[in-house]
Amino acid sequence: MESIYKSDVVIVGSGISGLTVAISLYPRKVTLVTKRKLGEMSSSAWAQGGIAAAVSEEDSPQKHFEDTIKVSAGLSDENSVKEITEKAVSVVNFLEKIGVIFDREKGELSLSKEAAHSQRRVLKVNGDQSGKFIVEKLINYARKLGHITFVENVSIDHITKNNNNECTGVIGHIHQDQIVDNIVFFQAPNVILATGGIGSIYAYTTNPRDVYGEGISLAATAGAELVDLEFVQFHPTALDIGVDPNPLLTEAIRGEGATLVDENNNRFMKKIHALSDLAPRDIVSRAIHDLKMQGHSTFLDCRKFNSNTFKKLFPTADKYLKNANINVEKELIPIIPAAHYHMGGTKVNMDGMTSINGLWACGETSSTGAHGANRLASNSLLEAFVYAIRIARKINSLPIKNYAIRSINIKNYLPKEKTISKVRAKKYIWQLRSTMNKFVGVERSDKTLNNAFVEFDKIEREAKNLSAKLKDMLLVSRLITFAAKLRKESRGTHYRTDFPNMNTNYNQRKVLNINDLNSFLSEKEYDKKVVNE
Numbered sequence: 001m002e003s004i005y006k007s008d009v010v011i012v013g014s015g016i017s018g019l020t021v022a023i024s025l026y027p028r029k030v031t032l033v034t035k036r037k038l039g040e041m042s043s044s045a046w047a048q049g050g051i052a053a054a055v056s057e058e059d060s061p062q063k064h065f066e067d068t069i070k071v072s073a074g075l076s077d078e079n080s081v082k083e084i085t086e087k088a089v090s091v092v093n094f095l096e097k098i099g100v101i102f103d104r105e106k107g108e109l110s111l112s113k114e115a116a117h118s119q120r121r122v123l124k125v126n127g128d129q130s131g132k133f134i135v136e137k138l139i140n141y142a143r144k145l146g147h148i149t150f151v152e153n154v155s156i157d158h159i160t161k162n163n164n165n166e167c168t169g170v171i172g173h174i175h176q177d178q179i180v181d182n183i184v185f186f187q188a189p190n191v192i193l194a195t196g197g198i199g200s201i202y203a204y205t206t207n208p209r210d211v212y213g214e215g216i217s218l219a220a221t222a223g224a225e226l227v228d229l230e231f232v233q234f235h236p237t238a239l240d241i242g243v244d245p246n247p248l249l250t251e252a253i254r255g256e257g258a259t260l261v262d263e264n265n266n267r268f269m270k271k272i273h274a275l276s277d278l279a280p281r282d283i284v285s286r287a288i289h290d291l292k293m294q295g296h297s298t299f300l301d302c303r304k305f306n307s308n309t310f311k312k313l314f315p316t317a318d319k320y321l322k323n324a325n326i327n328v329e330k331e332l333i334p335i336i337p338a339a340h341y342h343m344g345g346t347k348v349n350m351d352g353m354t355s356i357n358g359l360w361a362c363g364e365t366s367s368t369g370a371h372g373a374n375r376l377a378s379n380s381l382l383e384a385f386v387y388a389i390r391i392a393r394k395i396n397s398l399p400i401k402n403y404a405i406r407s408i409n410i411k412n413y414l415p416k417e418k419t420i421s422k423v424r425a426k427k428y429i430w431q432l433r434s435t436m437n438k439f440v441g442v443e444r445s446d447k448t449l450n451n452a453f454v455e456f457d458k459i460e461r462e463a464k465n466l467s468a469k470l471k472d473m474l475l476v477s478r479l480i481t482f483a484a485k486l487r488k489e490s491r492g493t494h495y496r497t498d499f500p501n502m503n504t505n506y507n508q509r510k511v512l513n514i515n516d517l518n519s520f521l522s523e524k525e526y527d528k529k530v531v532n533e
């Protein structure tokens with residue numbers, strides 16, 4: 001069965017970026033397609049800490065700009081950083097207008113302190129439930145406006161283009177049933193990818209299971225330029241109790257005085273960085289990783305909190321800890337670094353446009369340059385809002401294109417062979433995620449990256465007919481590993497044990513596309529190296 005929809009703008013994804021761009025395109029008629037129910041399984045709904053904005057008297061967009069630049073390790077795009085830090089207050093105003101109620105104390109906005117921020121600057125909603133409440137308000141507001149056609153439970157698998165490198169639409173399938181020939185074609189001259197990050201290609205991640213880089217796979221396959229792929233941020237305090245994904249314990253807990261300790265109650269961060277437990281995330285994650293490699297255990301120590309205060313401040317973390325039977329007043333909390341945020345993605349300009357005409361991207365799947373080699377905590381929601389609004393403004397300035405409905409040949413979009421069963425795919429997916437953690441994780445080297453490539457080939461060979469999910473995950477994993485191999489230095493979240501220092505030869509953002517990866521793979525250099533070592 002094939003269904004065709006015609007639309008001027010199609011948005012893929014219903015996290016904060018997808019919903020915001022849809023709202024901001026009002027009154028232009030748009031279609032929003034999303035894999036599950038609106039907002040479901042998005043990182044946005046799981047966001048805890050909140051949104052960074054210089055709203056206090058002591059703070060300023062300039063200070064926010066400087067903190068962001070400092071953390072980004074010389075790779076951020078200053079225009080982009082300037083844009084997000086200057087627009088932060090207008091984003092807060094927009095959110096209040098649609099009904100978001102930020103936490104206040106005695107009438108004043110209650111601001112959290114997170115890693116590497118020089119000021120208390122993070123606005124939150126109901127403690128650590130910012131994402132949940134913001135997404136709810138966005139959905140309610142979007143539904144009321146009347147210009148958005150919502151298509152739920154459709155997963156997008158392809159971007160279509162014409163010979164002029166212009167995007168002509170997207171093709172997907174109905175997600176809930178397993179009938180792969182239930183194909184839907186959205187014909188549209190403007191497609192906006194808002195599909196989120198990549199966390200679930202790693203064994204340890206804070207991201208929802210659905211978040212495994214589909215946007216990057218779609219854009220890469222269509223030939224779009226990608227950038228900064230090697231930079232994956234690991235959050236240092238994910239709960240380590242064998243639950244997948246790993247529940248996140250927000251940095252704001254450390255902002256309120258919790259500390260990091262090893263099994264001997266040793267506050268190891270004190271010796272490593274002047275900001276101690278609130279050092280930038282890459283530094284804390286690496287310290288924890290190194291301790292674990294030496295056989296130590298690592299914990300978040302929240303014993304200074306009274307359990308009622310903890311519950312009031314951090315209801316989500318409190319729920320996770322209660323489920324794990326951990327008593328915050330008495331017990332240490334086991335933690336591990338987990339893949340959390342991807343600075344890299346599909347390269348976009350200041351208007352959110354990719355290198356393909358009519359293809360736009362915003363939110364975590366895009367890379368605007370606002371984060372460089374490392375993201376300042378709580379800047380991602382901010383960036384998602386600012387660029388979603390920018391895309392909408394740009395598209396709204398363009399005329400609506402008139403074109404005839406075009407049929408597609410459904411056979412071209414069906415898998416050529418029967419794909420492997422879900423059960424078998426699960427096994428290989430786990431193998432792939434473990435490979436990424438082991439070889440392309442907090443620390444990498446040429447040797448581990450070569451090993452990763454050999455493992456990817458093995459998974460592909462053994463799995464034979466890959467499921468769509470496995471195919472996407474493999475492509476995204478290979479792209480990230482390839483980018484990590486090309487950057488022969490350490491910077492921000494990209495730490496190479498074989499090149500432990502920053503090198504000014506790598507002061508530029510690394511742009512690549514799928515052809516670069518394919519020519520690298522065809523040479524199989526990594527294979528020879530692994531065999532010879």
Ligand SMILES: Cc1cc2nc3c(=O)[nH]c(=O)nc-3n(C[C@H](O)[C@H](O)[C@H](O)COP(=O)(O)OP(=O)(O)OC[C@H]3O[C@@H](n4cnc5c(N)ncnc54)[C@H](O)[C@@H]3O)c2cc1C
Pocket residue numbers: 012013014015016017018033034035036039040041042043044045046047048049050051052130131154155156157172194195196197206207208210211214215248340341362363364365377378379380381382384
């Ligand atoms: C636990 C956690 C806590 C966080 N806390 C914070 C925080 O406090 N502050 C902050 O700034 N950032 C935080 N982040 C990061 C931030 O939440 C994300 O970067 C941001 O929400 C990403 O928004 P998005 O709209 O780009 O993607 P998402 O919110 O992930 O939404 C992606 C959407 O795309 C859909 N989708 C994906 N692929 C397809 C497809 N092929 N077809 C159709 N639909 C598709 C998904 O179903 C989903 O609706 C946190 C992240 C996590 C995981």
